[in-house]
Amino acid sequence: MRARLGPTIRRRTTRTLGAALAMALVLAACGNGDEPDAAPEPEPAEDPAEAPADEPEEAVDDDFFAGQTITILVPAAPGGGADNTAQFHAPYLQQYVPGNPSVRVEHDTAAGGIAAGNRYFNQMEPDGYTIFLSAFTTTIPWMVGEAEVDYNVAALTQLAAFPYTGVLYVSPDTGIESVADLPDNLDGLVKGGVSPTSTDLMGVLALEVLGVREGIQEVWGYGGTGDHVLAFQQGETNIDATTNVVWNRNSWMQDEGDAIPIVAYGFLQDDGTFARDPLLPDVPTVDEAHEILYGEPPSGEAWEAFKNVMAIIHVAHSMTMHPDAPPDAARILRAALRDAIENDPNYLAEWGEANPAEPFYTPEDLDQSQAAIQGVDEAFIEWVQTFLSTEYPDEFG
Amino acid sequence: VLDAAAEALVNVASLQYFGWIVLGTFVGLMVGVIPGLGGVTGMSLLLPFIFGMDPYSGLALLMGMAAVTHTSDTFPSVLIGLPGSAGSQATILDGYAMARKGEAERALGAAFTVSLAGGVIGALVLLATITAIRPVVLSLGSPELFMFALLGLAMVGLLTGGQPFAGLTVGAIGLLLGAVGAAPATAEYRFTYEILYLYDGFPIALVALGLFAIPEMIDLLIDDRPIAKSMELRGGRLRGIRDAWTHKFLVLRSAVFGNVIGVIPGLGGAVVDWMAYGFAKQTAKDDSQFGKGDVRGVIAPESANNAKEAGTLVPTLVFGIPGSPTTAVLLGGLLLLGLRPGPEMVGSQLPLTLSVIWTLVVANALGALACFALTKQIARVTTVPPKILVPCLLVVITIAAYQSSFHWGDIAVMLGIGVLGWWWKQVGWARAPFIIGFVLSTPAERYLHLSMSRYGLEWTGRPIVMVIASMIVLGIVVEAVRQTRRRNRVRAAAEAEGRSAAAKGRSAAAEGADHERA
Numbered sequence: 001m002r003a004r005l006g007p008t009i010r011r012r013t014t015r016t017l018g019a020a021l022a023m024a025l026v027l028a029a030c031g032n033g034d035e036p037d038a039a040p041e042p043e044p045a046e047d048p049a050e051a052p053a054d055e056p057e058e059a060v061d062d063d064f065f066a067g068q069t070i071t072i073l074v075p076a077a078p079g080g081g082a083d084n085t086a087q088f089h090a091p092y093l094q095q096y097v098p099g100n101p102s103v104r105v106e107h108d109t110a111a112g113g114i115a116a117g118n119r120y121f122n123q124m125e126p127d128g129y130t131i132f133l134s135a136f137t138t139t140i141p142w143m144v145g146e147a148e149v150d151y152n153v154a155a156l157t158q159l160a161a162f163p164y165t166g167v168l169y170v171s172p173d174t175g176i177e178s179v180a181d182l183p184d185n186l187d188g189l190v191k192g193g194v195s196p197t198s199t200d201l202m203g204v205l206a207l208e209v210l211g212v213r214e215g216i217q218e219v220w221g222y223g224g225t226g227d228h229v230l231a232f233q234q235g236e237t238n239i240d241a242t243t244n245v246v247w248n249r250n251s252w253m254q255d256e257g258d259a260i261p262i263v264a265y266g267f268l269q270d271d272g273t274f275a276r277d278p279l280l281p282d283v284p285t286v287d288e289a290h291e292i293l294y295g296e297p298p299s300g301e302a303w304e305a306f307k308n309v310m311a312i313i314h315v316a317h318s319m320t321m322h323p324d325a326p327p328d329a330a331r332i333l334r335a336a337l338r339d340a341i342e343n344d345p346n347y348l349a350e351w352g353e354a355n356p357a358e359p360f361y362t363p364e365d366l367d368q369s370q371a372a373i374q375g376v377d378e379a380f381i382e383w384v385q386t387f388l389s390t391e392y393p394d395e396f397g
Numbered sequence: 398v399l400d401a402a403a404e405a406l407v408n409v410a411s412l413q414y415f416g417w418i419v420l421g422t423f424v425g426l427m428v429g430v431i432p433g434l435g436g437v438t439g440m441s442l443l444l445p446f447i448f449g450m451d452p453y454s455g456l457a458l459l460m461g462m463a464a465v466t467h468t469s470d471t472f473p474s475v476l477i478g479l480p481g482s483a484g485s486q487a488t489i490l491d492g493y494a495m496a497r498k499g500e501a502e503r504a505l506g507a508a509f510t511v512s513l514a515g516g517v518i519g520a521l522v523l524l525a526t527i528t529a530i531r532p533v534v535l536s537l538g539s540p541e542l543f544m545f546a547l548l549g550l551a552m553v554g555l556l557t558g559g560q561p562f563a564g565l566t567v568g569a570i571g572l573l574l575g576a577v578g579a580a581p582a583t584a585e586y587r588f589t590y591e592i593l594y595l596y597d598g599f600p601i602a603l604v605a606l607g608l609f610a611i612p613e614m615i616d617l618l619i620d621d622r623p624i625a626k627s628m629e630l631r632g633g634r635l636r637g638i639r640d641a642w643t644h645k646f647l648v649l650r651s652a653v654f655g656n657v658i659g660v661i662p663g664l665g666g667a668v669v670d671w672m673a674y675g676f677a678k679q680t681a682k683d684d685s686q687f688g689k690g691d692v693r694g695v696i697a698p699e700s701a702n703n704a705k706e707a708g709t710l711v712p713t714l715v716f717g718i719p720g721s722p723t724t725a726v727l728l729g730g731l732l733l734l735g736l737r738p739g740p741e742m743v744g745s746q747l748p749l750t751l752s753v754i755w756t757l758v759v760a761n762a763l764g765a766l767a768c769f770a771l772t773k774q775i776a777r778v779t780t781v782p783p784k785i786l787v788p789c790l791l792v793v794i795t796i797a798a799y800q801s802s803f804h805w806g807d808i809a810v811m812l813g814i815g816v817l818g819w820w821w822k823q824v825g826w827a828r829a830p831f832i833i834g835f836v837l838s839t840p841a842e843r844y845l846h847l848s849m850s851r852y853g854l855e856w857t858g859r860p861i862v863m864v865i866a867s868m869i870v871l872g873i874v875v876e877a878v879r880q881t882r883r884r885n886r887v888r889a890a891a892e893a894e895g896r897s898a899a900a901k902g903r904s905a906a907a908e909g910a911d912h913e914r915a
């Protein structure tokens with residue numbers, strides 16, 4: 001089943017966002033938006049956005065979307081994070097895509113989102129007029145290999161990705177002030193979550209890497225991320241892990257002294273270490289936390305698995321195009337999104353209100369995030385599956 | 398707080414916000430009156446338009462809509478016995494019975510009056526408690542939420558229509574069907590048979606339509622007679638308003654109850670109308686007319702379901718946990734408007750929260766007035782022959798059902814549940830226990846699992862848990878005593894009748910003997 005992860009490619013180097021931004025500006029000025037990455041590694045042939053990279057810009061059929069309707073297919077209910085991303089971008093696409101197409105958002109929650117992925121990948125006409133909002137509801141089942149999944153996230157062409165990472169925080173009542181206090185205060189720690197096969201997987205693996213997971217009482221089955229954050233506020237739990245986006249929304253807990261962030265996973269770098277989350281610059285990453293606790297950087301299978309999972313999580317939430325769609329579609333949409341992000345003063349201001357990290361949208365960033373998700377090492381994903389089925393037999397069937 | 402509340406009221410009264418409230422109210426009335434569409438549809442419809450609006454205007458639009466769906470959804474519930482939205486089924490029992498007796502205008506008059514009163518009371522209760530409500534909600538953990546779910550399930554006993562065994566059976570089937578799909582606590586899919594559509598379980602709106610709308614339409618066609626033989630004479634609406642005034646304490650009690658249930662996160666308030674109905678029935682001195690057209694059976698749920706909307710805002714605004722499916726979409730709207738739900742909403746953002754509450758008040762008033770104005774015209778639907786009415790309704794509810802996920806399974810589910818509902822209607826089994834079991838199935842299981850997993854058996858000793866447990870036990874005992882007494886009274890009456898009949902027989906026989914002798 002893991003074969004659908006595609007060929008195993010070494011993850012390409014990830015430059016810092018600033019450098020990429022500068023590069024993109026230069027490229028934009030040159031009027032060539034799709035310069036192939038300088039790295040000489042071969043790309044998998046199934047990626048259509050790469051294939052026409054050498055064609056001059058003039059070849060783009062600007063009328064592709066004129067008079068058309070773009071549908072953003074969201075594999076989740078209205079009101080959630082995925083829907084928010086779609087609703088946020090709809091007016092920008094309408095404004096910046098040449099021909100000013102209408103943009104509508106469609107929701108399909110069947111099978112928790114898996115049905116939408118299957119339908120987009122296998123049944124819908126890949127005519128380029130439907131954008132798939134790849135979200136955690138489709139990426140995580142694909143990653144852990146759920147039987148119903150019949151789509152390949154790695155094959156989707158990324159148009160823009162909205163990076164996620166995670167935060168681990170404790171209640172001051174635990175007596176823990178920083179990650180250094182964690183191993184000595186495990187007694188009485190209770191952690192809530194939705195399921196180990198959700199975004200909570202990040203927290204599970206982070207605690208495993210730090211060697212403290214088994215000392216913490218875990219309570220699974222909360223209805224959603226908001227519910228276990230509320231359980232933390234109620235005192236039902238006293239250690240919690242969530243995404244940076246949800247943390248950002250609840251960061252008042254830190255301001256009020258109700259929560260102390262002790263590990264912020266940050267973003268994976270090309271050297272296999274993590275850069276700190278700009279939102280929490282004083283909080284150590286998992287590898288730094290390991291050094292604090294054990295005096296050496298982490299290693300071993302859990303650590304490698306964590307890195308691979310994080311590489312996927314960083315780009316799990318993205319706007320994507322079907323691999324068989326006309327290449328013009330992806331190219332025009334990428335250019336339009338970049339235009340909006342770079343030139344519209346409202347975009348980053350409004351995006352930043354609810355989202356802590358800036359999107360990946362330059363060709364370089366997208367190539368790299370695409371490569372990251374294609375280059376995930378199957379062996380470690382298999383390790384994650386074995387880990388889940390032995391450690392969480394009830395929660396992972 | 399008072400100053401801030403006054404300031405917020407002035408804000409709401411300004412022309413621009415008022416315009417948005419009117420627009421929202423209009424959309425809310427529309428989705429409410431169409432069977433199968435409700436607040437969720439209205440929210441999803443408006444969400445794309447609020448982007449770029451300022452938070453005050455955006456919230457005026459969304460809350461204006463949400464406030465009034467439970468006002469206009471009374472039209473189909475009373476007039477044709479179809480739930481106008483998932484939250485208005487309890488009104489059918491007595492409202493529709495009144496319509497069949499020709500008292501549609503009276504039922505609607507009462508319903509709109511108490512919808513308005515309930516909505517306003519709910520908003521005022523919220524206004525008075527909003528700044529102090531956080532610690533209360535924070536004292537409700539998983540064990541308490543489980544007990545509230547149990548309290549809801551215990552309502553089944555009040556709604557069995559005098560047939561306890563049938564009621565329990567129907568309730569149990571509801572619990573089972575509520576368990577279809579992904580299990581709340583483990584990685585299992587139940588009763589899905591590898592059909593992807595079933596992985597999410599059945600949507601509540603479709604279950605309500607199937608259970609109440611389909612059987613009613615079948616029976617209307619079989620009878621082939623208009624719903625009401627004749628419309629009552631003038632003054633029906635005024636009579637309804639007088640009814641509401643007569644039962645003002647019931648209105649107040651149901652509103653406060655609806656508001657409180659709405660505040661509890663995770664319960665959703667989807668069965669608040671049934672719970673209010675059950676309480677009204679249990680506390681009535683004479684409950685013999687409930688289900689046969691007692692106006693109190695309209696007043697209690699209609700007051701409660703409008704008051705609930707204000708309550709569900711608390712978990713949404715203050716904790717970022719949606720209190721109902723409608724507020725789940727509202728939460729997305731808040732984020733699009735650049736707002737962060739949390740304690741700020743009752744701190745630095747208090748004026749905004751207060752303006753939301755005032756929006757509820759204004760929209761409830763507007764909605765009730767509009768419905769009053771339209772009552773006479775819309776009530777005529779009860780005189781339309783079923784051969785014309787039913788096909789139109791069938792088209793409307795089929796489209797409404799299909800829009801819930803654009804999957805043919807939606808229509809299959811509605812028809813399948815419809816067959817069940819028709820069967821139960823024919824044999825005279827109450828259908829309310831099914832809805833209660835269905836809605837509370839997942840929360841009951843989830844919070845029991847969380848309580849056990851977190852606390853072991855310790856949770857049973859928590860004070861709030863014990864208070865709710867004694868409320869449940871008390872309710873069951875009281876109801877059992879009442880029903881036994883009633884049965885004894887009926888038996889005694891029957892025996893008395895039997896004796897007198899026998900006596901008559903004897904005297905007749907004696908007379909006959911006399912005649913023979915003569």
